[in-house]
Amino acid sequence: MREEKKLRLVIDEGVLKIVDWARNEVLCEFTPDELAEIIEFRYATPWNRSKDIMEKLMYILNDILDAYTSxxxxxxxxxxxxxxxxxxxxNQAEE
Known part of the structure; x- marks a missing residue:
């Protein structure tokens, strides 16, 4: 019987990381360019639009993390x- 994998998707330093949670090991990383290429191929979306979307998503996810941590x-x-x-x-107190 196959062992169940405990994997997590982690966005860190502007890249998507596939992490083996049990061993705390990064298995693979995807850059915004690579993700944009996947979107372009799979959904026939122009590369420049896909890249723009991925870059904006990374900014927003980093802002969400910053909002929680601060x-x-x-x-x-x-x-x-x-x-x-x-x-x-x-990094400001709520009004």
């Missing part, structure tokens, strides 16, 4: 995080 609340509400990301509030 929040003064232990468990911030999702609505507060969305507001902080939309309005680009970084």
């Amino acid at each position: 929040s003064e609340e232990i468990f911030p509400k999702k609505g507060d995080i969305i507001k902080r990301v939309k309005f680009r509030v970084h």
Whole structure:
């Protein structure tokens, strides 16, 4: 019987990483360019549009992480995080 793999997708330093959670080992990394190429091929989307989308997604995901880590609340509400990301509030206390 095959052992169940415990894999996670992690976005770190602007790349998508496939991580073996049990061994804490990065198995593979995908750059935004590579992801854009996959989108272009699979969905017939122009490469420049796909790359633009991936770059924006990476910025947003990094902003979400920053909003969570810089929040003064232990468990911030999702609505507060969305507001902080939309309005680009970084490392500031909520008003």
